[in-house]
Amino acid sequence: MSFNPAQLLGEARRGVEPLDLPGEIKASAIVHLEDWLATDKLAGLVPRSDYTQILRWMVESHRFDLLVDSFYQVIPFGTGGRRGPVGIGPNRINPYTIGSSVQGHVEYLRMRFPDTARLKVVVAYDVRKFHNLRETYPRAIENPLLGLTSRDLAGIAASVYAAAGVEVYTLAEGSTDFISTPELSFLIRQIGAQGGVNVSASHNHPDDNGSKFYNSEGGQEIPPDDEELASIVDRVKEIRIDTNGDARSSGLVLEVPEDARQGFIDMNLDLRLRHGPGVGRFVFTGLHGTGTRTVGRCLEEMGFAKDRQLFYVDEQCEIRSDFRNVTFRSPNPEVPESLELGVRRAEEVGADLVLATDPDADRLGGAARDGDRYRFVSGNEFASIITRYRLESLQAAGELSACPLGIKTVVTTDLVRKLVESKNGIVVGDLLVGFKYIAAVLGSLERSGQFRGLASSVDDFVIAAEESHGFMLTPAVRDKDAAGAAVVLAELTSELAARGETLYDYLIDTYKRYGYHANTVRSTVMQGAAGTANIRKIQQELRNTPPRSIGGRRVLEVNDYWDQSKYGSFLSETDRSSRNLVSFSVEGGIKATIRPSGTEPKNKIYLELAAPPLGPDATRSEFDVHRKQVDQQVKEFSNRFLAQMLSLIGVTLPVYAFAISDLVALQHKVDFCDRFLPEFARRADEALAGRVEETSVGAWVDETLRPYGPDARALVHRAFDAYAADIPQSDRLRIQSRVFRQ
Numbered sequence: 241m242s243f244n245p246a247q248l249l250g251e252a253r254r255g256v257e258p259l260d261l262p263g264e265i266k267a268s269a270i271v272h273l274e275d276w277l278a279t280d281k282l283a284g285l286v287p288r289s290d291y292t293q294i295l296r297w298m299v300e301s302h303r304f305d306l307l308v309d310s311f312y313q314v315i316p317f318g319t320g321g322r323r324g325p326v327g328i329g330p331n332r333i334n335p336y337t338i339g340s341s342v343q344g345h346v347e348y349l350r351m352r353f354p355d356t357a358r359l360k361v362v363v364a365y366d367v368r369k370f371h372n373l374r375e376t377y378p379r380a381i382e383n384p385l386l387g388l389t390s391r392d393l394a395g396i397a398a399s400v401y402a403a404a405g406v407e408v409y410t411l412a413e414g415s416t417d418f419i420s421t422p423e424l425s426f427l428i429r430q431i432g433a434q435g436g437v438n439v440s441a442s443h444n445h446p447d448d449n450g451s452k453f454y455n456s457e458g459g460q461e462i463p464p465d466d467e468e469l470a471s472i473v474d475r476v477k478e479i480r481i482d483t484n485g486d487a488r489s490s491g492l493v494l495e496v497p498e499d500a501r502q503g504f505i506d507m508n509l510d511l512r513l514r515h516g517p518g519v520g521r522f523v524f525t526g527l528h529g530t531g532t533r534t535v536g537r538c539l540e541e542m543g544f545a546k547d548r549q550l551f552y553v554d555e556q557c558e559i560r561s562d563f564r565n566v567t568f569r570s571p572n573p574e575v576p577e578s579l580e581l582g583v584r585r586a587e588e589v590g591a592d593l594v595l596a597t598d599p600d601a602d603r604l605g606g607a608a609r610d611g612d613r614y615r616f617v618s619g620n621e622f623a624s625i626i627t628r629y630r631l632e633s634l635q636a637a638g639e640l641s642a643c644p645l646g647i648k649t650v651v652t653t654d655l656v657r658k659l660v661e662s663k664n665g666i667v668v669g670d671l672l673v674g675f676k677y678i679a680a681v682l683g684s685l686e687r688s689g690q691f692r693g694l695a696s697s698v699d700d701f702v703i704a705a706e707e708s709h710g711f712m713l714t715p716a717v718r719d720k721d722a723a724g725a726a727v728v729l730a731e732l733t734s735e736l737a738a739r740g741e742t743l744y745d746y747l748i749d750t751y752k753r754y755g756y757h758a759n760t761v762r763s764t765v766m767q768g769a770a771g772t773a774n775i776r777k778i779q780q781e782l783r784n785t786p787p788r789s790i791g792g793r794r795v796l797e798v799n800d801y802w803d804q805s806k807y808g809s810f811l812s813e814t815d816r817s818s819r820n821l822v823s824f825s826v827e828g829g830i831k832a833t834i835r836p837s838g839t840e841p842k843n844k845i846y847l848e849l850a851a852p853p854l855g856p857d858a859t860r861s862e863f864d865v866h867r868k869q870v871d872q873q874v875k876e877f878s879n880r881f882l883a884q885m886l887s888l889i890g891v892t893l894p895v896y897a898f899a900i901s902d903l904v905a906l907q908h909k910v911d912f913c914d915r916f917l918p919e920f921a922r923r924a925d926e927a928l929a930g931r932v933e934e935t936s937v938g939a940w941v942d943e944t945l946r947p948y949g950p951d952a953r954a955l956v957h958r959a960f961d962a963y964a965a966d967i968p969q970s971d972r973l974r975i976q977s978r979v980f981r982q
Contacts, residue, residue, distance in 0.1 A: 243292055245277040248299055255304040265769050269312040272330050276311070284481060285335035285396055288384045291328045297381055306376070309768040317341075317470035317814070320460030320676055323441050323450030323839050326370040326385055327377070333449045334385055336479070338393045338439065341451050342400040343480060344473030345435065349406070351472075353434050353456075361401055362427045362436035362454075362496065363410040364419035365394035366600045367529055369561035373569070373950075374447050389561070390439040390449060397437055397451075399481045402492040409433065412495045418530040418559075419496070420601035422721035423504045425458035429716070430500045443572035443598040444840065446563050457686075458718035459679030463815030466676075470814060507716050508538050508723040513637050517543030518734025522593050523586045524726075525553035527571035527578060528560040529599030534723040539730055551589050553581050563599075568903055569950040571598055573605020573709050575903070576616040577954065583607055583614045593733045593743055597722045603709040604722035606729075608743040615744055620653035620759040623705035625743065626725060627659045628750050629732045630702050630713065635663065645696050647671065647678050647704040650821070651833050651846035655750075655757045656705055662754070665702070666694065672801070672818045673835065678704040679718035686715070707759065707846065748863060755853040756867055758874045762882060765842040765905040774889045774906075775836050775843050781888045782822050782834060790826055791880030799823040830877055834885070842902075845881060849874050896962035901955040908948045912956055916944055917963060 252273055256266045273295070282289035298307045310329030315322050315337050322341055326333045349359050368390040377383055398408045409431055411417055419427070421438050428436045434456045441448040453469065455461055461469055522544060526532040536552065544550040555565040563569045567577040573596040582594040586607070594607040594614060604622065607614040617625075627646060634640035644665035648656050649672065657667045668691065671677040684691040685698050704712040710720030713728060733743050751757075766774050786798045801807055801819040810816045823833040833846045851870050854863060879898040886893065891906065893913060900909050923940060926932045945952035 243296060248296060249274055249277060251299045252304070252307060255299060255302060256308055259304060259308060261308065261769055262773065265312045265773070266308060269308040269310075269769075272311040272314075273307070276329065281336040282334065282384055285339055285479070286384050286388070286392075288382070290382070291384055293381045294328050294377055294383060297378060305768055305770075312769050314474065317466070317473060320466070320674075321437070321451040321453045323444065323448065323452075325374070325376070325445075325447055326388060326449050328385070333441075335388070335393065335396050338449075338451055339396050339400055339479040339481065340476040341453070341473050342397045342437065343404075343476045343478075344469065345437065345453055346401060346404040346406060347476075348469045348472045349434050351468075356434065358405070358407055359435075360407040360409065360431060360433040362419075362424055362431060362433050363394050363398050363401070363408055364421070364424040364427075364436065364438040364440075365390035366418055366420075366438070366440040367559050367561050368439075368441060368446065368449050368599070370447060370449070371562050372447065373562065374445070376447070388449075393439045393449065393451075394437075396481070397439065398493050400479060402490045403480050406492065408493045409496045410493060416559075418533065420530045420534050420722075421452065422602050422717050422719050422723065423501070423534060425454060425719040425721075426504045426507065426717045427496060427500055428454055428456065429458045429718070430503055431497075438600065440600040442600050442839070443570070443574070443603065446561060446569055446571075450839075454719075457679065457683045459683060460674075460676035460719075462676050462680045463818060464812035467812035467814040504534070504717075505537055505541060505723075507714060508534075508721070508727050509541060511713055511724055511727050512542070512731055513633050513639075514731060514735075517545070517549060518731070518738065519549075520544070520593065520730060520734035520737045521549050521551075521589065521591045522595060522730060522733070523551045523553060523582050523589065523591045525556040525579075525582045525585075525594075525596045526601070527556050527566050527573070527596055527598060528558065528563045529571060529597060529601060531597030531599075531601040531722060532557045534601045535595060535597055535604070535726040538723050538727050542727065542730060544730070551585055551591060553585050556581055567951055568901075568955065570903060573598055573603050574619060576607075577951075579605065579607050579616065586614055592737050593729065595726055595729070601722050602720045604711065604725045604729075605709050608733075608747070610742060610744040617743070617747070618759065619705075619707045619709035620655070620757070621747055622709065622725065622729070623648070623653060623703075623707070623711065624655045624659065624750055624757070625732070625747055626711060626713070626728055627656050627703050627705065629746075630728065631659060631663045631665075633732075634702065641665075641700040641702075643696070643700055644702045645700040646702055647681050649673050649677065649706050650823075651761075651835075652705055652707040653757050653759045653848065654850060655754060656703070658754050659750075660702070665700075666696065668692075668694065672821070673706070674818065674838065675704075675706055675710055675712070675720050678706070678712065682715050682718065707761065748860065749856060751867075752854050752856050752858050752863060756851045756863075756870055758847075758849045758851070758867075758870045760847050760874055760878060762845045762847070762878050763837070763842045763902045764882065764886070765840070765903070767841050767905050767907065771841050771906070775841070778843060778885055778888050779820060779822065779834070779836060782885070786822070786824070787884065790824060790832065790884060791877045793826040793828055793830065793877065795824050795826050797825040799825070826877075828873065830874065832877075832881060843885075845878065845885075847874050847878055847881075894963075896959050896966075899958040899962050901958075904948050904955050912948075912959065919944075 314330040370388045401408045424438050436454040438452045441450045539550050563571045586594045592609050596605045607616050646660035646667040648669045650670050657669050660667045681691050698715040711725040713724040801821040821835040831848045836843050897913050923937045927934045927937050
């Protein structure tokens with residue numbers, strides 16, 4: 241087919257029509273496709289802007305599912321910006337969707353600061369580069385986005401700001417450095433800027449990118465202000481950029497002052513209550529991101545000698561946009577497998593603690609030594625450890641407020657509340673998911689000395705925490721900050737090491753004294769327009785017809801955050817979206833909260849079961865038995881909840897399928913059970929009979945599982961083990977297990 245826009249549009253319309261999707265989604269996709277065919281949306285933004293070959297390929301190859309998902313909507317403003325896969329279309333991240341976001345931000349800042357003669361912003365970016373690792377588009381077709389970096393998109397942002405007369409602070413031209421998300425928040429406050437943006441997709445897949453917009457307080461806007469920003473962005477029809485010259489030649493693009501950057505490091509080092517490196521030994525990995533420049537630098541300036549007390553995972557500290565040396569290519573410290581190289585390094589050097597950051601260095605994860613092994617520490621566990629230590633150490637130093645303040649989201653462990661209240665403190669603990677709501681509490685206290693009628697001060701603030709490995713320990717920054725948490729954990733770990741104890745010992749002691757809290761998060765990835773519709777359907781069904789029982793446990797209470805009689809009228813559509821949570825309290829003390837993710841195509845279930853304290857004198861073996869029993873309850877309940885949830889969209893999975901990693905999309909989980917395993921069993925039987933080579937079956941496994949994601953066998957191996965356990969013939973089990981692990 242030669243390129244003819246009208247003909248291509250007609251073919252697309254005919255191809256989209258049979259798809260099993262709501263009519264409005266299909267119609268919207270065609271409208272947006274027509275717009276992108278009529279106007280070159282990338283002109284002037286990238287050196288080669290022609291994307292018509294990709295559109296032709298979508299139509300000629302009958303990739304109408306991809307076409308609809310790429311065009312059915314303008315990628316929405318989620319948690320403070322846009323985030324998603326890089327690609328062609330309004331529902332993808334590309335120079336147009338980033339540029340229009342910045343253009344809208346310019347208009348928003350002018351409205352918010354009408355009397356400011358010269359607006360100022362800070363522009364940051366992380367390490368990302370589009371490689372098409374998902375193989376969304378054929379390699380043979382010219383793709384104007386291939387190789388597009390966060391730095392490129394930040395340059396577009398700077399040009400849009402400068403064209404509007406806004407003063408831009410960013411890194412020097414040609415710099416090989418990066419600015420982390422928490423440092424951006426700090427710099428906005430230090431420079432006195434009215435806002436800022438970070439071009440980043442945080443811990444997402446390497447083919448993703450996005451933008452995070454910040455306000456003058458260094459936080460992100462909350463409802464209704466975020467909807468005002470989103471509405472202005474949605475109305476942008478033209479990106480105004482100086483295409484005839486370099487934005488830096490305008491004199492409006494300036495380098496971030498080095499003393500301001502050092503101020504960020506000093507702010508975090510000031511969290512120490514004791515000076516000197518102590519005796520701790522640490523392994524750190526930046527998971528190929530910016531954390532080496534923040535956490536690594538802080539640990540070095542604390543005095544931990546490199547290669548004697550501080551050891552880097554060199555393969556992962558190298559800046560790499562493809563996250564090649566991270567398991568599953570998932571640079572997320574929430575994922576235990578991302579720490580595999582870190583743990584291996586810790587075993588080699590005898591480290592006390594492994595620490596890891598995501599690419600924009602706002603999240604901190606890790607693993608603590610427990611005897612001769614290393615145990616992954618969850619975000620909720622780190623929150624509990626840091627909260628207890630800060631309260632006790634500040635009190636011992638005579639620096640604890642008479643009424644210390646803790647802040648957390650509603651899905652973060654309630655152990656934080658117990659710890660703060662044990663020191664006569666108060667906790668704002670019912671916040672919606674997102675650190676912007678935590679920052680807003682501090683902003684309100686800073687301006688008026690109260691929040692929702694609660695009188696307090698930023699001087700009373702001790703900690704803010706979010707279950708997804710987010711921690712904030714000083715009001716000088718208004719987003720989660722891995723560096724500050726790392727400084728405090730290093731200080732505590734060194735104190736414990738001097739006593740012959742570990743951070744994990746400290747966690748167990750905390751549980752004994754205050755009660756073990758089993759917290760877990762389960763997520764179900766549902767991709768594409770159909771996946772979005774299913775996520776919405778599940779939430780709607782659970783809200784409109786709440787189950788009387790979940791997993792065989794009677795539902796005692798349903799808490800719907802859309803209940804305006806309880807939580808007040810919606811401030812905006814963004815408020816309505818943020819409040820899209822439904823919580824169930826069930827028999828046995830389990831609390832389950834379900835919500836759609838604001839940044840990824842999945843829904844999330846947060847589970848908590850708080851057990852009574854055993855007391856500090858309980859033995860480790862007594863505690864381990866106790867914890868295992870509690871964890872088993874939560875695991876069984878979570879699987880049953882997932883099964884019940886999926887039945888709402890007509891999906892039934894065997895029990896073993898719930899052992900597949902939550903990183904794997906639902907469509908692939910169904911494929912694994914319905915197609916892969918039966919065919920694998922047939923091929924393995926042929927290998928057992930000598931009709932085919934085992935190696936050929938292994939090659940087939942790799943090729944078939946490849947769409948599931950990087951390191952696909954590791955993603956499904958627990959489910960395979962559960963499936964294989966039901967195979968009666970020992971020879972068949974032996975051959976299948978051996979072939980699967982080749």
